[in-house]
Amino acid sequence: MRLDFHSICAAHKRISPHIHRTPVLTSSRLDETSGASLFFKCENFQKVGAFKARGATNAVFSLDDATARRGVATHSSGNHGAALARAAKLRGIPAHIVMPSNSAKVKVRAVESYGAHIVFCEPTEAARESACADVIAKTGATLIHSFENEDVIAGQGTAAVELLEDVPDVDLVMCPVGGGGLLCGTAVAAKSMRPKIKVIAVEPANADDAAQSFRAGRLMCTEKKFTIADGLRTNVGAPNFAIIQRHVDDIVTVSEEAIISAMRTIWETMKIIIEPSAAVPYAAILESKIDIGGKRGGIILTGGNIDLDALPWNL
Numbered sequence: 114m115r116l117d118f119h120s121i122c123a124a125h126k127r128i129s130p131h132i133h134r135t136p137v138l139t140s141s142r143l144d145e146t147s148g149a150s151l152f153f154k155c156e157n158f159q160k161v162g163a164f165k166a167r168g169a170t171n172a173v174f175s176l177d178d179a180t181a182r183r184g185v186a187t188h189s190s191g192n193h194g195a196a197l198a199r200a201a202k203l204r205g206i207p208a209h210i211v212m213p214s215n216s217a218k219v220k221v222r223a224v225e226s227y228g229a230h231i232v233f234c235e236p237t238e239a240a241r242e243s244a245c246a247d248v249i250a251k252t253g254a255t256l257i258h259s260f261e262n263e264d265v266i267a268g269q270g271t272a273a274v275e276l277l278e279d280v281p282d283v284d285l286v287m288c289p290v291g292g293g294g295l296l297c298g299t300a301v302a303a304k305s306m307r308p309k310i311k312v313i314a315v316e317p318a319n320a321d322d323a324a325q326s327f328r329a330g331r332l333m334c335t336e337k338k339f340t341i342a343d344g345l346r347t348n349v350g351a352p353n354f355a356i357i358q359r360h361v362d363d364i365v366t367v368s369e370e371a372i373i374s375a376m377r378t379i380w381e382t383m384k385i386i387i388e389p390s391a392a393v394p395y396a397a398i399l400e401s402k403i404d405i406g407g408k409r410g411g412i413i414l415t416g417g418n419i420d421l422d423a424l425p426w427n428l
Contacts, residue, residue, distance in 0.1 A: 114263050114352045118305035121270040121298060124171040128268060131170050131203055133159050135272070137279045137411075142382050147398050149405040152283060153379075154276040157387050157417025161195045161223065164272050164295060164415050165259070169196035171268030172257045173204050181206050184254040188212070188234075188241035191220045191344060192416055193259035198229035209254055211244045213237075217420050260292030261350040270298025276411050277306045285311035287394040287403070288413040290323045290364060291345040293353030299413065300360035311362045315397040317342050318366040323349040327357065327364040341425055342372055344390035344416070365403060371396035373425045379414075389425070391415040 138153045156164040173185060184207030187197050194210040201208035208229040212221060213236035224231055234244040249256055257265065272295070273286060286303050290296045300312045316323050317340040326333045332354050337346045349357070357364075367375075376392035378399070379385065391414045397403050398410075 114266075114356065116263055116266055116297065116301055116356060118301060120263070120267040121274060121302050124167075124264070124267040125271040125274055127174050128167060128170045128271065131160070131174070131200070132166050134275055135159050137276060138383060138385070140383050143378070147405055148407065149398075150409045152276065152280045152409070152411045153383070154272055154411060154413045155385065156272055157385060157391060157414050159416070161192060161199055162416055162418040163192040163196065164269060164413065165192040165196035166199065167271050168262070168265035168268035168294060168298075169193060169257065170200040170203070172262055172264040173197070173200035173206070175264045176255060180255055184208060184252055185257050186211070186245055186248050186252065186254040187257050187259060188245040189259055190216045192418060194229070195220065195223040195227065197257055198224050198227035201229065202227045207252070207254065209248045209252060211241055211248060213241060219420050220418065223418070260294030260347070261352055266294050266298045266353070268298070269295045270302040272413055273299040273302040274306070276413070277303060280409070280411060281307070282409060283307075283310065283411040284408040285313055285403075285405070286411040286413070287313045287315060287397070289342070289345055289390050289393040289415055290314040290316045290349065291390070292347040293323065293349040293357060295413065295415065296361065297353050297356040300356065304360050312360060313397075313403055314357075314361055314364040315394045315402070316345055316364065316366055317372060317393065318368055320346045321366045323357070324364040324366050326354055327361070330358070340372075341369055342390040342393055344388070345393065365397050367393060367396040367400055367402060371400045375399055377426060386417045386419065387414050388416050388419045391417070
C-alpha cells in the first residue's frame, strides 16, 4: 500500500464539497481534570454522523466513470455502510450493502435512507464476506472495504489534516483503533505535517488485537469479548498493521467502565453526543494510560451514532 501525504491532500480536495469541515472544541473543565490542553475534533458532527463519510466519499469519487457505473459494494454493520450508501447516492451510482441480521435498526434505517440495496446475512465475518462476494459476482460492483482500501484510508486521514491546520502545535494526537483505517490515515497525515508529534491509538481491553499485535511485532487475531464500543471489535487489517508499525508510537487499552465513564463525562461536560467508540481515547486519559500532563493533545471524536434505546446508563 503506497499511502502518502500527497494522496491524503488529494483526498481532502476531492471530498471537501461533500463533507463538513468539523469543528475543534475545547473544555476548560476537562483540561483542568486532565492537567492538559485537549482539542476535540468533532466527527460526531460529520455527514452520516461519523468520520467514515470521509473515506467512503473519497473512494467513490476516485473511481473512473466506467467502474463507477457498475456500482459499489461492501459489508458493514454500521457507519461505513451508511457512508458508502451516501457517497454512491451523491455520485448517482448503485450501492449494495451487506449487513448482519442483528445490525442495529437505527443503522439499517440510515443505509436505507440513502437508497442503497441491503442484503442481510448471518452475523459472522465469514457470512458477511461470502454474501458480499456473491453480490459482486452478480452485479460487477467494486468492493470498497471499510479499512483495507487505500482511498478509504486517505480519506480518513483528512480529519487529522484539518485538526493540525486548526491547532498546529499539539504534542500528540489520539484516536481509536478497530480495523486501522482511521489510525493509518491519522498517523501518516500527522507525522507528515509535524514529524515530532506522537500518535497514540486506544482500543477496548476486550478487543485488544491491535495492542497485542503492536507489542508482539506481528499481526495477531484475537477472539473478541463483548465491548460497548462495538465499532472497534474488528481485527486490524494486514496492510494497516504495516503502516501502524512504521508510524504509530503506542497503542493502549481501556476498560469498559472507563469507556462508559468517558462517554458520560463528554455528554455532560461538552453537551455533545458521542458514541462509545468515540469515547475510547478520553477513557485512556481517565485511566492514566497516557502521559498527557502539561501537554497539548488532539483527540478525534469519531462519531455520534448511538441507539438511544440502549444507553449504558439510566437517564
